[in-house]
Amino acid sequence: xxxxxxxxxxxxxxxxxxxxxxxxxxxxxxxxxxxxxxxxxxxxxxxxxxxxxxxxxxxxxxxxxxxxxxxx
Amino acid sequence: xxxxxxxxxxxxxxxxxxxxxxxxxxxxxxxxxxxxxxxxxxxxxxxxxxxxxxxxxxxxxxxxxxxxxxxxxxxxxxxxxxxxxxxxxxxxxxxxxxxxxxxxxxxxxxxxxxxxxxxxxxxxxxxxxxxxxxxxxxxxxxxxxxxxxxxxxxxxxxxxxxxxxxxxxxxxxxxxxxxxxxxxxxxxxxxxxxxxxxxxxxxxxxxxxxxxxxxxxxxxxxxxxxxxxxxxxxxxxxxxxxxxxxxxx
Numbered sequence: 103x104x105x106x107x108x109x110x111x112x113x114x115x116x117x118x119x120x121x122x123x124x125x126x127x128x129x130x131x132x133x134x135x136x137x138x139x140x141x142x143x144x145x146x147x148x149x150x151x152x153x154x155x156x157x158x159x160x161x162x163x164x165x166x167x168x169x170x171x172x173x174x
Numbered sequence: 175x176x177x178x179x180x181x182x183x184x185x186x187x188x189x190x191x192x193x194x195x196x197x198x199x200x201x202x203x204x205x206x207x208x209x210x211x212x213x214x215x216x217x218x219x220x221x222x223x224x225x226x227x228x229x230x231x232x233x234x235x236x237x238x239x240x241x242x243x244x245x246x247x248x249x250x251x252x253x254x255x256x257x258x259x260x261x262x263x264x265x266x267x268x269x270x271x272x273x274x275x276x277x278x279x280x281x282x283x284x285x286x287x288x289x290x291x292x293x294x295x296x297x298x299x300x301x302x303x304x305x306x307x308x309x310x311x312x313x314x315x316x317x318x319x320x321x322x323x324x325x326x327x328x329x330x331x332x333x334x335x336x337x338x339x340x341x342x343x344x345x346x347x348x349x350x351x352x353x354x355x356x357x358x359x360x361x362x363x364x365x366x367x368x369x370x371x372x373x374x375x376x377x378x379x380x381x382x383x384x385x386x387x388x389x390x391x392x393x394x395x396x397x398x399x400x401x402x403x404x405x406x407x408x409x410x411x412x413x414x415x416x417x418x419x420x421x422x423x
Binding site for chain 2: 112113114115117121122124125128129132133136139140143144147
């Protein structure tokens with residue numbers, strides 16, 4: 103069987119390859135979405151950590167300023 | 175040496191399940207890839223052309239595994255949903271929720287590949303045949319499960335409501351399986367059953383079995399990976415979830 107016969111599959115190539123292509127596309131998309139979801143989770147966690155550290159700094163700022171002003 | 179019996183409830187703790195799943199996912203993924211390559215090689219290179227259907231029969235290597243998995247995943251989803259409802263087990267409900275998208279995709283692929291097989295063999299993309307219609311109903315059950323779960327904000331309430339729907343939908347599984355016996359359908363009967371020898375050539379059967387095992391391994395891998403993500407989201411502020419995300423797998 104040469105490459106052309108292989109592709110044609112006795113006139114049924116578009117049906118067989120169409121079935122295989124859709125399966126491959128769906129499985130790749132499913133895995134890609136899982137990877138994306140994991141990345142989003144990590145990014146969200148990093149953002150929350152940064153927000154928490156910024157909030158902590160801002161909350162501590164007035165007390166720090168008062169300490170400096172009262173220092174001799 | 176006194177071996178302690180394995181207690182499955184041991185892994186009901188989210189942190190332990192997360193560690194177990196993290197180890198299993200890459201192995202199952204690798205096994206799925208290897209089996210799929212072997213199955214496609216046997217199916218497309220070794221297996222002969224079918225005497226009646228010609229080359230169109232080769233759709234069997236993706237159609238049958240996806241159709242089997244569409245039913246098996248639903249049965250697993252309903253099982254875990256029932257365990258979640260009866261024992262109020264969080265992890266069981268998470269497993270049910272994690273299986274649903276994969277099951278829906280398997281059902282969609284079974285219908286898609288079936289349509290592409292039906293056109294050259296029956297002359298129609300779709301017929302309102304008992305097997306096809308009940309498989310379409312299965313897709314709607316998956317979509318209904320996911321829509322209902324997504325519509326309820328409280329995750330535990332969503333688990334219970336969607337779980338109930340999953341359990342009720344189990345009635346459709348025997349209808350799908352036995353539809354070709356109960357009704358006079360255009361869809362052919364089962365080529366492989368447990369109580370009689372297969373009605374297909376050995377290389378054809380080998381390719382199909384390899385692809386079916388690949389589909390099993392794939393579904394386990396993606397369902398476990400999704401369950402890890404779902405658990406992390408639900409318990410994002412716990413120490414184990416933070417550690418799990420730091421590992422980055």
